[in-house]
Amino acid sequence: MELIDEHRAFGGAQQRYKVQSKSLAGESIFSVFLPPNWSADTPVLYWLSGLTCTDENFVQKAGAQRVAAELGIALVAPDTSPRGDEVANDDSYDLGQGAGFYLNATQQPWQRHYQMETFIVNELPEYVRELGLHGKASISGHSMGGHGALVLGLRHPERYCSVSAFSPIANPSDCGWGEKAFGTYLGNDKSVWYQHDASKLLSEHKAPWPILVDVGLADQFLTEQLKVERLEQAAAKSGSELELNRHEGYDHSYFFVSSFIENHLRFHAGYLKA
Amino acid sequence: MELIDEHRAFGGAQQRYKVQSKSLAGESIFSVFLPPNWSADTPVLYWLSGLTCTDENFVQKAGAQRVAAELGIALVAPDTSPRGDEVANDDSYDLGQGAGFYLNATQQPWQRHYQMETFIVNELPEYVRELGLHGKASISGHSMGGHGALVLGLRHPERYCSVSAFSPIANPSDCGWGEKAFGTYLGNDKSVWYQHDASKLLSEHKAPWPILVDVGLADQFLTEQLKVERLEQAAAKSGSELELNRHEGYDHSYFFVSSFIENHLRFHAGYLKA
Numbered sequence A, B: 001m002e003l004i005d006e007h008r009a010f011g012g013a014q015q016r017y018k019v020q021s022k023s024l025a026g027e028s029i030f031s032v033f034l035p036p037n038w039s040a041d042t043p044v045l046y047w048l049s050g051l052t053c054t055d056e057n058f059v060q061k062a063g064a065q066r067v068a069a070e071l072g073i074a075l076v077a078p079d080t081s082p083r084g085d086e087v088a089n090d091d092s093y094d095l096g097q098g099a100g101f102y103l104n105a106t107q108q109p110w111q112r113h114y115q116m117e118t119f120i121v122n123e124l125p126e127y128v129r130e131l132g133l134h135g136k137a138s139i140s141g142h143s144m145g146g147h148g149a150l151v152l153g154l155r156h157p158e159r160y161c162s163v164s165a166f167s168p169i170a171n172p173s174d175c176g177w178g179e180k181a182f183g184t185y186l187g188n189d190k191s192v193w194y195q196h197d198a199s200k201l202l203s204e205h206k207a208p209w210p211i212l213v214d215v216g217l218a219d220q221f222l223t224e225q226l227k228v229e230r231l232e233q234a235a236a237k238s239g240s241e242l243e244l245n246r247h248e249g250y251d252h253s254y255f256f257v258s259s260f261i262e263n264h265l266r267f268h269a270g271y272l273k274a
Helices: A056-061 A065-071 A116-130 A144-155 A176-186 A190-196 A198-204 A222-226 A228-238 A254-272 B056-061 B065-071 B116-130 B144-155 B176-186 B190-196 B198-204 B222-226 B228-238 B254-272
Strands: A002-009 A012-021 A026-034 A044-048 A074-078 A137-141 A163-166 A211-216 A242-247 B002-009 B012-021 B026-034 B044-048 B074-078 B137-141 B163-166 B211-216 B242-247
Touching: A002 B254, A012 A065, A012 A116, A026 A056, A026 A116, A044 A116, A044 A144, A044 A254, A056 A074, A056 A254, A056 B056, A065 A074, A065 A254, A065 B254, A074 A116, A116 A144, A137 A144, A137 A254, A144 A163, A144 A190, A144 A198, A144 A211, A163 A254, A176 A190, A176 A222, A190 A198, A198 A228, A211 A222, A211 A228, A211 A254, A228 A242, A242 A254, A254 B002, A254 B065, B012 B065, B012 B116, B026 B056, B026 B116, B044 B116, B044 B144, B044 B254, B056 B074, B056 B254, B065 B074, B065 B254, B074 B116, B116 B144, B137 B144, B137 B254, B144 B163, B144 B190, B144 B198, B144 B211, B163 B254, B176 B190, B176 B222, B190 B198, B198 B228, B211 B222, B211 B228, B211 B254, B228 B242, B242 B254
Parallel strands: A044 A074, A044 A137, A137 A163, A163 A211, A211 A242, B044 B074, B044 B137, B137 B163, B163 B211, B211 B242
Antiparallel strands: A002 A012, A012 A026, A026 A074, B002 B012, B012 B026, B026 B074
């Protein structure tokens, strides 16, 4: 684990690490914000970013460090896919590098490197412990990363104390982005897709924690790609606790995320520090 | 004046405008944040960015909108130079496009487009009034933009209610960045340079308002390029009020700016809303 960049921010440290990832079969970079006076007990919020992002978008644009410093929460932001010349890729922005969809690919030529679920759930927490952070964990994310946070939370509920999402791809089995990615990475069996679809998972299993979701009503992807109403229906069906806030005039950008990130951090702090 | 981008943020509007600038003899883009419930009286903080930046760096990375929304201050962030294929340029990052140094060039081939002082002090405020903003103004900036804020403030004291800077190039007549830019844009007469040098100006004239400056002690440019101690000496000489805060561990990045931008906005609010 190599520290490749560090800046003091809000009394804490904004760092980037490079690792040789086993699950991704190659180099991966992730960002960590360590709040002031952090200790082994300091809890961790994992943040999963959206299509085309790296570990840096959230770090530079969300303005999360101020509140994380105040609350004493570490922030861990991984990349959105494996990277490198030897890693399978696609010319479109919504497939391949920058578009890992937080799942383990079963199809070729993707299977070797695209093991993002294993990386996020198992390998990344090992690095976080190596840094000295042994506290509780929660997970959040934006768009494709909102899908990732919900699905990884629901598939591994024991790993996380709370789950939230901004503008998530809530029903990827039934939207253009999800159909393209799932068909490519997972093949044609829709019963496999449903195991990576937040609305499908939540309709079948009661979530063990409340879920917080925020979405903008001027989001250009709301109707065709996000379909957050499916998540609402699923939560009602399983009796899960979902707070879904719709915000007039807000779009899909990090200006939206930054406007409401403080609410999400305080929501997670309530479970991480309970 | 063409609105080319708009996002809701913190209950206000983050906008970008494209104009055909008279003083820059070409197209220029600037960003504006309008706080919620703004009116004709809403005051304006001009923000000048540093080398290599456009209007977008501050907007995306400083996290200023949250506090500006709370305080009811509009933020106006221009580009750092004229732009375009027909605009004189240089291969280095510290000269030409992205490096206008907020002065009016007198030398060729720079003179035609590099009229940033006129643009910032006279032309940009016209666009701001065209938007309906007729309130008081203050000015701040980072690095080359910290130089710009201090120098434009001291050269046009009646325009601004308060002046602040992060990590300013405080004595450009006597550092590598400044000598290169001033020699190129202004020629070899050092008496002309001194009219664009914050430490020289402040040593000769008592500033009519208090100045706030923050700098990081881990700033890689502190000793060779910024020389903020010269500003301290100048303020002492002229009896000007300067608050210069040195911060251990902080560097030259926007992580530093974002950590202390709230203090600067509250400082300016005290004068803009007095």
